Amino acid sequence: MSDAEAQKKAAGEAAAALVESGMVVGLGTGSTAAWFVRALAARKLDIVGVPTSQATGELAASLGIRIAELGETSQIDLTVDGADEIGPGLSLIKGGGAALLREKLVWEASKRCVVIADAAKQVPTLGKYPLPIEVVTFGHQTTALRICDALAECDVGVAPRLRVRDGQPVRTDEGNLIYDAACGRIEEPAALAAALKSVTGVVDHGLFLDLADRALIGGPGGVTTLEP
Numbered sequence: 001m002s003d004a005e006a007q008k009k010a011a012g013e014a015a016a017a018l019v020e021s022g023m024v025v026g027l028g029t030g031s032t033a034a035w036f037v038r039a040l041a042a043r044k045l046d047i048v049g050v051p052t053s054q055a056t057g058e059l060a061a062s063l064g065i066r067i068a069e070l071g072e073t074s075q076i077d078l079t080v081d082g083a084d085e086i087g088p089g090l091s092l093i094k095g096g097g098a099a100l101l102r103e104k105l106v107w108e109a110s111k112r113c114v115v116i117a118d119a120a121k122q123v124p125t126l127g128k129y130p131l132p133i134e135v136v137t138f139g140h141q142t143t144a145l146r147i148c149d150a151l152a153e154c155d156v157g158v159a160p161r162l163r164v165r166d167g168q169p170v171r172t173d174e175g176n177l178i179y180d181a182a183c184g185r186i187e188e189p190a191a192l193a194a195a196l197k198s199v200t201g202v203v204d205h206g207l208f209l210d211l212a213d214r215a216l217i218g219g220p221g222g223v224t225t226l227e228p
Helices: 003-016 031-043 054-062 100-108 140-153 189-197
Strands: 024-027 048-051 076-081 110-118 131-135 177-181 202-205 214-219 222-226
Touching (some): 003 110, 024 054, 031 054, 031 076, 076 100, 100 131, 131 140, 140 189
Parallel strands (some): 024 048, 076 110
Antiparallel strands (some): 214 222
């Protein structure tokens, strides 16, 4: 196991220790969140998991975690999820796994949200990791041009690129497309978030602001806790 994977595993296990029987738990998506799901299953608690993607739901069910769709349970007590970048004030970029819409819906329905990551994900300024932007399929090329204008308004002079895998556009669980914007630096995340949400055709974006209550960062010396 690489150092990065060991750090992810440690962060996932630390987050699993926060869960108590009787909770409704949001289950994140991605490699770090998968470590959390495995550690949570090993505790054999009486919980209900609300997965943020089909892949996470399949993993949780295979490990014996009882799952439910968002809205089928009471308010979610705790959501644990990974991030592609963790910036100042626990501002985040998410969506590398193309599940950002479902993730954000679950996060916003939760009483508490904990982000877990390896040490490399913590950055002084968001933007080195390309910002995922989920768009509807119809007219997506036109939407991409309007996204360019929104980025330019926020002094981010890049053109978003359609995410492609094996020669085919990546589709989300909702059937939407993902454009990635290699911003470099995002000096004003809140302004950029608002500008992108104003574009018709944009379903959502990977900026998660003022949502995380705590971060558990796995590092060489163990797991560090951060708060906004």
